[in-house]
Amino acid sequence: MSELQRLTITPKTDPPKRAASQDPSPVSEIKRVKLSDGRLQPAAEPEGSLPFPEKPAVLEERNGQIEFRVMPLEVIGGITFREFRDRAFGEIVFFAVSSHQQVKGYGAHLMAHLKDYVKATSPVMRFLTYADNYATGYFLKQGFTKNITLEKSVWMGYIKDYQGGTLMQCSMMPHIRYLETTLAKIRSLSKSHVVVAPIDPLSIHAIRATGWSPDMDELARVPRRGPHFNELRRFLYQIQNHKQEWPFLNPVNRDEVPNYYNVITSPMDLSTVEERLEHDSYAASKNLVDDLKLIFSNCRQYNNATTVCTKCAVKLEKYMWTLIKEIPEWYELLEE
Numbered sequence: 001m002s003e004l005q006r007l008t009i010t011p012k013t014d015p016p017k018r019a020a021s022q023d024p025s026p027v028s029e030i031k032r033v034k035l036s037d038g039r040l041q042p043a044a045e046p047e048g049s050l051p052f053p054e055k056p057a058v059l060e061e062r063n064g065q066i067e068f069r070v071m072p073l074e075v076i077g078g079i080t081f082r083e084f085r086d087r088a089f090g091e092i093v094f095f096a097v098s099s100h101q102q103v104k105g106y107g108a109h110l111m112a113h114l115k116d117y118v119k120a121t122s123p124v125m126r127f128l129t130y131a132d133n134y135a136t137g138y139f140l141k142q143g144f145t146k147n148i149t150l151e152k153s154v155w156m157g158y159i160k161d162y163q164g165g166t167l168m169q170c171s172m173m174p175h176i177r178y179l180e181t182t183l184a185k186i187r188s189l190s191k192s193h194v195v196v197a198p199i200d201p202l203s204i205h206a207i208r209a210t211g212w213s214p215d216m217d218e219l220a221r222v223p224r225r226g227p228h229f230n231e232l233r234r235f236l237y238q239i240q241n242h243k244q245e246w247p248f249l250n251p252v253n254r255d256e257v258p259n260y261y262n263v264i265t266s267p268m269d270l271s272t273v274e275e276r277l278e279h280d281s282y283a284a285s286k287n288l289v290d291d292l293k294l295i296f297s298n299c300r301q302y303n304n305a306t307t308v309c310t311k312c313a314v315k316l317e318k319y320m321w322t323l324i325k326e327i328p329e330w331y332e333l334l335e336e
């Protein structure tokens with residue numbers, strides 16, 4: 001099994017070293033240690049502290065997760081990877097930077113660090129990852145491509161397959177030190193070393209003329225989506241793409257089924273669930289799952305058990321519970 005290691009950052013003088021690699025894990029084993037949001041649950045107690053040759057920032061890796069902190073010490077992001085040494089590739093399993101710290105360069109920095117680290121410590125020269133469709137632009141900028149040149153036989157069945165994501169590959173160059181390259185690029189473009197006194201934007205006529213106010217800035221910084229949005233969207237997407245979803249896609253038509261709304265007092269359908277999700281109406285996964293359960297119970301209440309609709313409801317509900325079981329954080333939603 002490829003292993004998840006703990007290592008801490010130590011000064012340059014320490015040579016890199018790492019526990020020897022082992023055979024890649026089958027997917028079932030990966031599932032056992034991977035949480036639904038991509039975080040990894042420790043599969044076993046790590047072997048000990050391992051040094052890393054550079055300390056470009058405050059970075060710490062534990063259990064296969066690299067944490068990246070800025071001062072004052074605050075975890076602002078992390079990346080989790082799994083090596084398949086014998087197959088000379090690695091899977092980026094989870095990667096996120098806090099929403100309030102995104103698009104400041106931390107993601108690029110962390111990726112460069114990961115590339116250098118993996119290159120320095122293993123034979124892995126390629127990464128695969130299922131990129132969230134909103135993040136493919138970021139991955140393209142980090143040298144990833146949707147053109148997968150790795151043979152399917154090398155990776156298929158070894159990495160977890162996601163729906164609603166795009167498989168992307170990155171091939172690393174042996175002679176490039178990514179962190180230096182990134183920092184050199186930043187240094188050549190940046191004026192961050194020039195310290196200027198804070199400027200009040202409203203002292204600039206052109207900014208005042210736009211009608212801008214600090215409140216607008218605050219508003220723009222508020223994340224547009226709740227923290228669980230992506231996970232809920234992915235979950236709903238899977239339900240919506242199931243074969244048996246068709247009876248529940250839209251509200252029941254009053255003209256076609258005149259007495260429906262006399263019988264069913266709390267109607268629900270998948271388009272309404274999607275709309276609620278888009279409007280951030282679900283504070284927790286439970287609320288969305290409750291709406292789905294309502295769809296199924298309404299269906300059973302109105303139709304008898306032998307109808308096509310009820311059969312679809314039974315199958316779709318069963319599929320929903322299968323999906324929920326795959327998400328450890330949602331275990332409390334499981335019913336006896």
Ligand SMILES: CC(C)(COP(=O)(O)OP(=O)(O)OC[C@H]1O[C@@H](n2cnc3c(N)ncnc32)[C@H](O)[C@@H]1OP(=O)(O)O)[C@@H](O)C(=O)NCCC(=O)NCCS
Nearest residue numbers: 095096097102103104105106107108131132134135137138
């Ligand atoms: C994807 C993610 C990790 C990027 O981290 P980040 O700190 O925002 O990235 P950076 O600031 O280093 O951006 C590097 C470059 O990518 C660009 N970029 C960042 N996010 C992007 C996005 N979603 N789409 C397109 N380009 C993006 C930046 O503008 C920047 O471009 P530049 O080099 O021309 O200036 C972060 O947006 C995130 O956590 N997203 C949510 C989780 C996620 O989607 N993770 C991906 C795993 S599927």
